[in-house]
Amino acid sequence: MTKSNRFNHLKSSTLSRTTSSASTCSSSKSSAASSTTSIEINSGVSTPLENVSLYNLKQLGWSPFFQQQLIETQEYASVARVSAHHRSQYQLLTESGESTLTIHQNMPEMTVGDWLLLDSQQQFVAVLERSALFSRKAAGSKVEQQLIAANLDWVFIVSSLNDDFNINRIERYLALVHEAKVTPVIVLTKVDLCDDLTPYIEALRELDASLLIETVNGLDEQSTRALSSYCVDGKTVAFIGSSGVGKSTLVNALLGDTSQLTSAIRQDDSKGRHTTTSRSLHLTQSGGLLLDTPGMRELQLADCEEGLNETFADLVEYSQQCRFIDCQHEQEPGCAVQAAIENGQLTERRLQSFQKLMREQALNGASIAEKRAKDKNLSKMYKRVQGEARVHKRG
Ligand SMILES: Nc1nc2c(ncn2[C@@H]2O[C@H](COP(=O)(O)OP(=O)(O)OP(=O)(O)O)[C@@H](O)[C@H]2O)c(=O)[nH]1
Numbered sequence: 001m002t003k004s005n006r007f008n009h010l011k012s013s014t015l016s017r018t019t020s021s022a023s024t025c026s027s028s029k030s031s032a033a034s035s036t037t038s039i040e041i042n043s044g045v046s047t048p049l050e051n052v053s054l055y056n057l058k059q060l061g062w063s064p065f066f067q068q069q070l071i072e073t074q075e076y077a078s079v080a081r082v083s084a085h086h087r088s089q090y091q092l093l094t095e096s097g098e099s100t101l102t103i104h105q106n107m108p109e110m111t112v113g114d115w116l117l118l119d120s121q122q123q124f125v126a127v128l129e130r131s132a133l134f135s136r137k138a139a140g141s142k143v144e145q146q147l148i149a150a151n152l153d154w155v156f157i158v159s160s161l162n163d164d165f166n167i168n169r170i171e172r173y174l175a176l177v178h179e180a181k182v183t184p185v186i187v188l189t190k191v192d193l194c195d196d197l198t199p200y201i202e203a204l205r206e207l208d209a210s211l212l213i214e215t216v217n218g219l220d221e222q223s224t225r226a227l228s229s230y231c232v233d234g235k236t237v238a239f240i241g242s243s244g245v246g247k248s249t250l251v252n253a254l255l256g257d258t259s260q261l262t263s264a265i266r267q268d269d270s271k272g273r274h275t276t277t278s279r280s281l282h283l284t285q286s287g288g289l290l291l292d293t294p295g296m297r298e299l300q301l302a303d304c305e306e307g308l309n310e311t312f313a314d315l316v317e318y319s320q321q322c323r324f325i326d327c328q329h330e331q332e333p334g335c336a337v338q339a340a341i342e343n344g345q346l347t348e349r350r351l352q353s354f355q356k357l358m359r360e361q362a363l364n365g366a367s368i369a370e371k372r373a374k375d376k377n378l379s380k381m382y383k384r385v386q387g388e389a390r391v392h393k394r395g
């Protein structure tokens, strides 16, 4: 198959469907949640779940953003999406079902949600540019960046409507989500236990008047339907929030009874084991995808300046009017931030939160940069020593 043939092949099965996948926030939001138990396969015909063994790419999250990358891409035969990352292999979702890809040293690091190009032997060709990426500082003594999740459309920042609700924590999550270039949705759970929503909504509006906010009772199917409407048309969502706020409850509500779907796509690997058990990317009942990895639940703030600036856009705008370019917004004359606080346009809390989070990300980020610099120096040293050894040998 020539390159253009391949392109046309993908075009015929996906491009016609991708035009609507670039739906805006509002259209996604208003689209009704589908509760049917059938999904569409390549032919465009609705098929009962138990018969499904193929997906179309749009169901897996394919969009014009990825499609346009194919035009300038090298040889490939098919595309696949990473659905799980194991020690020695990636699990993939493809148009023809589920498969695995053995990890080799010469492959770039990839993560759940990534789109890959494969050759006719199902071998790795390239990873496509990501529309969004979550990464974090690796745990323990290592201070390297780990990839957590790629190509998400929405992140639900979950908080319950009780003592857990903490506006500073929500700001921290917002910075992370903005940094990853994903649209956040604030999901307030346990609405059934809350008498008055007003103070919560007001506090959130103070952060950003245009924030998307959903209030749900995770235990009530009717109530969680509002969330299903984000989870349509191959849109990929993930959850973040502290323990006990109701994330698992919502995950279960969104996935619904997908046991049929799981069994339909279950495949045996070369050793006869089922390969669906530890998948991190799940197809939801409403036609979207849910990305659930432990890493998403342990996100740290590092190298996150852009995300913070976006989260605190109002404050940043005031600060640009300060008399001194390096104003610390403390006692300086002509400080527009302090003036905004005095006028009631900004809260002191928000300034403190911004400064605290900026310090935190700088500290975490610096250690990563330092580690990189150290690694560089170390490898230079090794090269020098090896070079010297070689010269010594020859001599
Ligand atoms: N009343 C009420 N209870 C809820 C709601 N959502 C979750 N719960 C309950 O809250 C408890 C914690 O919910 P989980 O879904 O396990 O919370 P989680 O965020 O997944 O917690 P971790 O697994 O520790 O991260 C469970 O007992 C749920 O039944 C809700 O909207 N209303």
Ligand SMILES: [Zn+2]
Pocket: 319, 322, 323, 327, 328, 329, 330, 332, 334, 335, 336, 337, 338
């Ligand atoms: Zn200032």
